[in-house]
Amino acid sequence: DGGITQSPKYLFRKEGQNVTLSCEQNLNHDAMYWYRQDPGQGLRLIYYSQIVNDFQKGDIAEGYSVSREKKESFPLTVTSAQKNPTAFYLCASSLYRVEGNTEAFFGQGTRLTVV
Amino acid sequence: AQSVTQLDSQVPVFEEAPVELRCNYSSSVSVYLFWYVQYPNQGLQLLLKYLSGSTLVKGINGFEAEFNKSQTSFHLRKPSVHISDTAEYFCAPGRLPFRGGYNKLIFGAGTRLAVHP
Numbered sequence: 001d002g003g004i005t006q007s008p009k010y011l012f013r014k015e016g017q018n019v020t021l022s023c024e025q026n027l028n029h030d031a032m033y034w035y036r037q038d039p040g041q042g043l044r045l046i047y048y049s050q051i052v053n054d055f056q057k058g059d060i061a062e063g064y065s066v067s068r069e070k071k072e073s074f075p076l077t078v079t080s081a082q083k084n085p086t087a088f089y090l091c092a093s094s095l096y097r098v099e100g101n102t103e104a105f106f107g108q109g110t111r112l113t114v115v
Numbered sequence: 116a117q118s119v120t121q122l123d124s125q126v127p128v129f130e131e132a133p134v135e136l137r138c139n140y141s142s143s144v145s146v147y148l149f150w151y152v153q154y155p156n157q158g159l160q161l162l163l164k165y166l167s168g169s170t171l172v173k174g175i176n177g178f179e180a181e182f183n184k185s186q187t188s189f190h191l192r193k194p195s196v197h198i199s200d201t202a203e204y205f206c207a208p209g210r211l212p213f214r215g216g217y218n219k220l221i222f223g224a225g226t227r228l229a230v231h232p
Contacts, residue, residue: 043225
């Protein structure tokens with residue numbers, strides 16, 4: 001079955017360490033996105049990519065980095081520069097060159113905790 | 116640019132009661148609208164979508180939404196809720212027609228539905 005997979009589901013990190021969250025999709029979608037979700041808050045866009053080897057900063061990109069070397073993969077690195085990284089991270093994908101019918105497919109999320 | 120506003124951050128309701136979650140949209144071009152549901156500690160999943168045609172859209176789990184152009188609204192309704200409907204619900208606009216450049220996928224702020232026994 002086609003879908004989008006995030007791993008790991010839970011991740012613990014010590015302060016000062018970088019950590020990479022994995023996101024893989026087999027839906028043949030061009031566009032992929034990373035969101036951060038804090039308790040009681042909505043989705044805040046970190047980075048997004050509409051084609052391979054290209055990505056754009058979202059609203060809260062500071063302290064994060066991404067790569068898009070393959071269509072299927074869009075890993076997110078949370079760097080030590082991110083001052084408050086404890087959050088729930090969601091990856092999504094969608095078709096791109098389609099008007100309107102831009103249904104997003106989400107992974108199950110990664111809960112990152114800094115200890 | 117197309118955007119949405121969810122008018123309620125939290126909606127408490129008793130089991131088997133009806134519920135309406137409100138979403139208003141603003142757009143100067145064609146309208147495409149979605150509702151997503153997020154259960155605790157999970158990703159979002161599509162409830163229903165309006166692309167064109169009938170203004171009453173039926174989705175999964177007994178939910179439906181009505182596209183109202185005159186009121187620029189796309190409210191989500193269910194005639195009788197269950198405890199299992201407790202979740203966060205997000206309204207979202209579809210992406211504008213592709214004209215090159217970069218288009219984000221955006222979502223409303225979310226409405227937390229709490230169903231009580």
